[in-house]
């Protein structure tokens with residue numbers, strides 16, 4: 560029995576998405592910019608997808624730009640805003656310290672080019688307090704970028720409050736909603752943001768396709784220059800099959816949002832309670848309430864997270880130590896570090912993230928095998944400690 564509990568890294572395609580993509584790959588080969596029938600068929604399919612994806616986040620289709628995924632959307636939002644605001648005196652960017660590398664490394668690149676950047680730590684529950692932002696923001700701040708839901712611990716940030724503070728100071732507000740879209744209701748107007756990133760492969764769509772929602776009137780410099788695709792905002796012949804897949808995934812996610820959140824949330828709670836009960840020295844990282852329903856991040860005392868990850872993998876269970884980009888390394892989690900956890904606690908945590916194909920049987924199997932694996936690893940490390 561193979562169990563996949565790594566939905567925050569990526570999700571499997573839904574069969575209806577795969578079918579729509581296969582059909583589009585074969586039938587919709589026209590270039591969406593071409594004026595002839597074949598081109599217009601592709602353009603029409605992109606428009607349908609644009610409406611479905613916009614509906615999922617409460618935006619207007621004309622405000623949505625398709626991209627090559629969440630990383631590109633984050634780059635576009637941050638670099639595009641920074642470049643657009645370069646002529647003004649605003650030279651300061653703010654993000655939370657728990658952002659994905661797509662944001663953190665873009666900030667690093669801009670810092671090298673003379674931008675002043677501030678990364679705000681979060682509290683012990685993994686939430687950025689609006690007061691922290693109030694203290695850091697100045698009238699030189701061009702952009703505030705804070706993720707909606709965190710990929711490692713699942714905590715949901717108070718984006719609407721943060722956006723109001725950003726706007727009081729004349730700054731733009733971007734949110735990376737890659738881990739919230741498709742899991743909880745996301746409404747760009749209620750969040751009050753100017754820019755919102757999303758990625759298809761996090762809600763059972765294809766990899767390498769995403770979108771950036773750009774509020775009408777937002778100053779944003781095009782990063783990828785070339786033809787006039789996407790209303791001149793993102794050049795390059797459109798990935799029709801990928802976009803069609805994202806559209807179908809968005810439609811299905813919207814239809815099942817509430818029932819799936821309840822179902823997956825109950826499974827996650829069962830897993831969490833089961834692990835806390837069956838394994839001694841365990842604790843949940845991050846707020847339990849303000850959290851996406853599919854994610855739990857658990858610390859295991861006296862355990863090296865990577866060793867437990869490998870032990871679970873040998874038993875057929877796939878989990879993660881944090882963001883996929885940094886797994887496989889022994890780097891401590893930058894998220895748990897920013898929450899103020901001591902070093903041992905930043906290296907002993909596993910993320911379990913569930914999704915559409917997760918079942919109670921799988922949850923029960925993981926709860927059944929974990930105590931034995933943890934016990935074995937703990938006794939091994941005890942032996943090594945006594946021998947050395």
Ligand SMILES: Cc1ncc(COP(=O)(O)O)c(C=O)c1O
Nearest residue numbers: 628629630659661710737738758
């Ligand atoms: C919060 C967050 N932002 C951005 C990304 C990058 O998205 P993509 O894989 O589509 O480039 C990820 C993916 O792990 C993520 O979790």
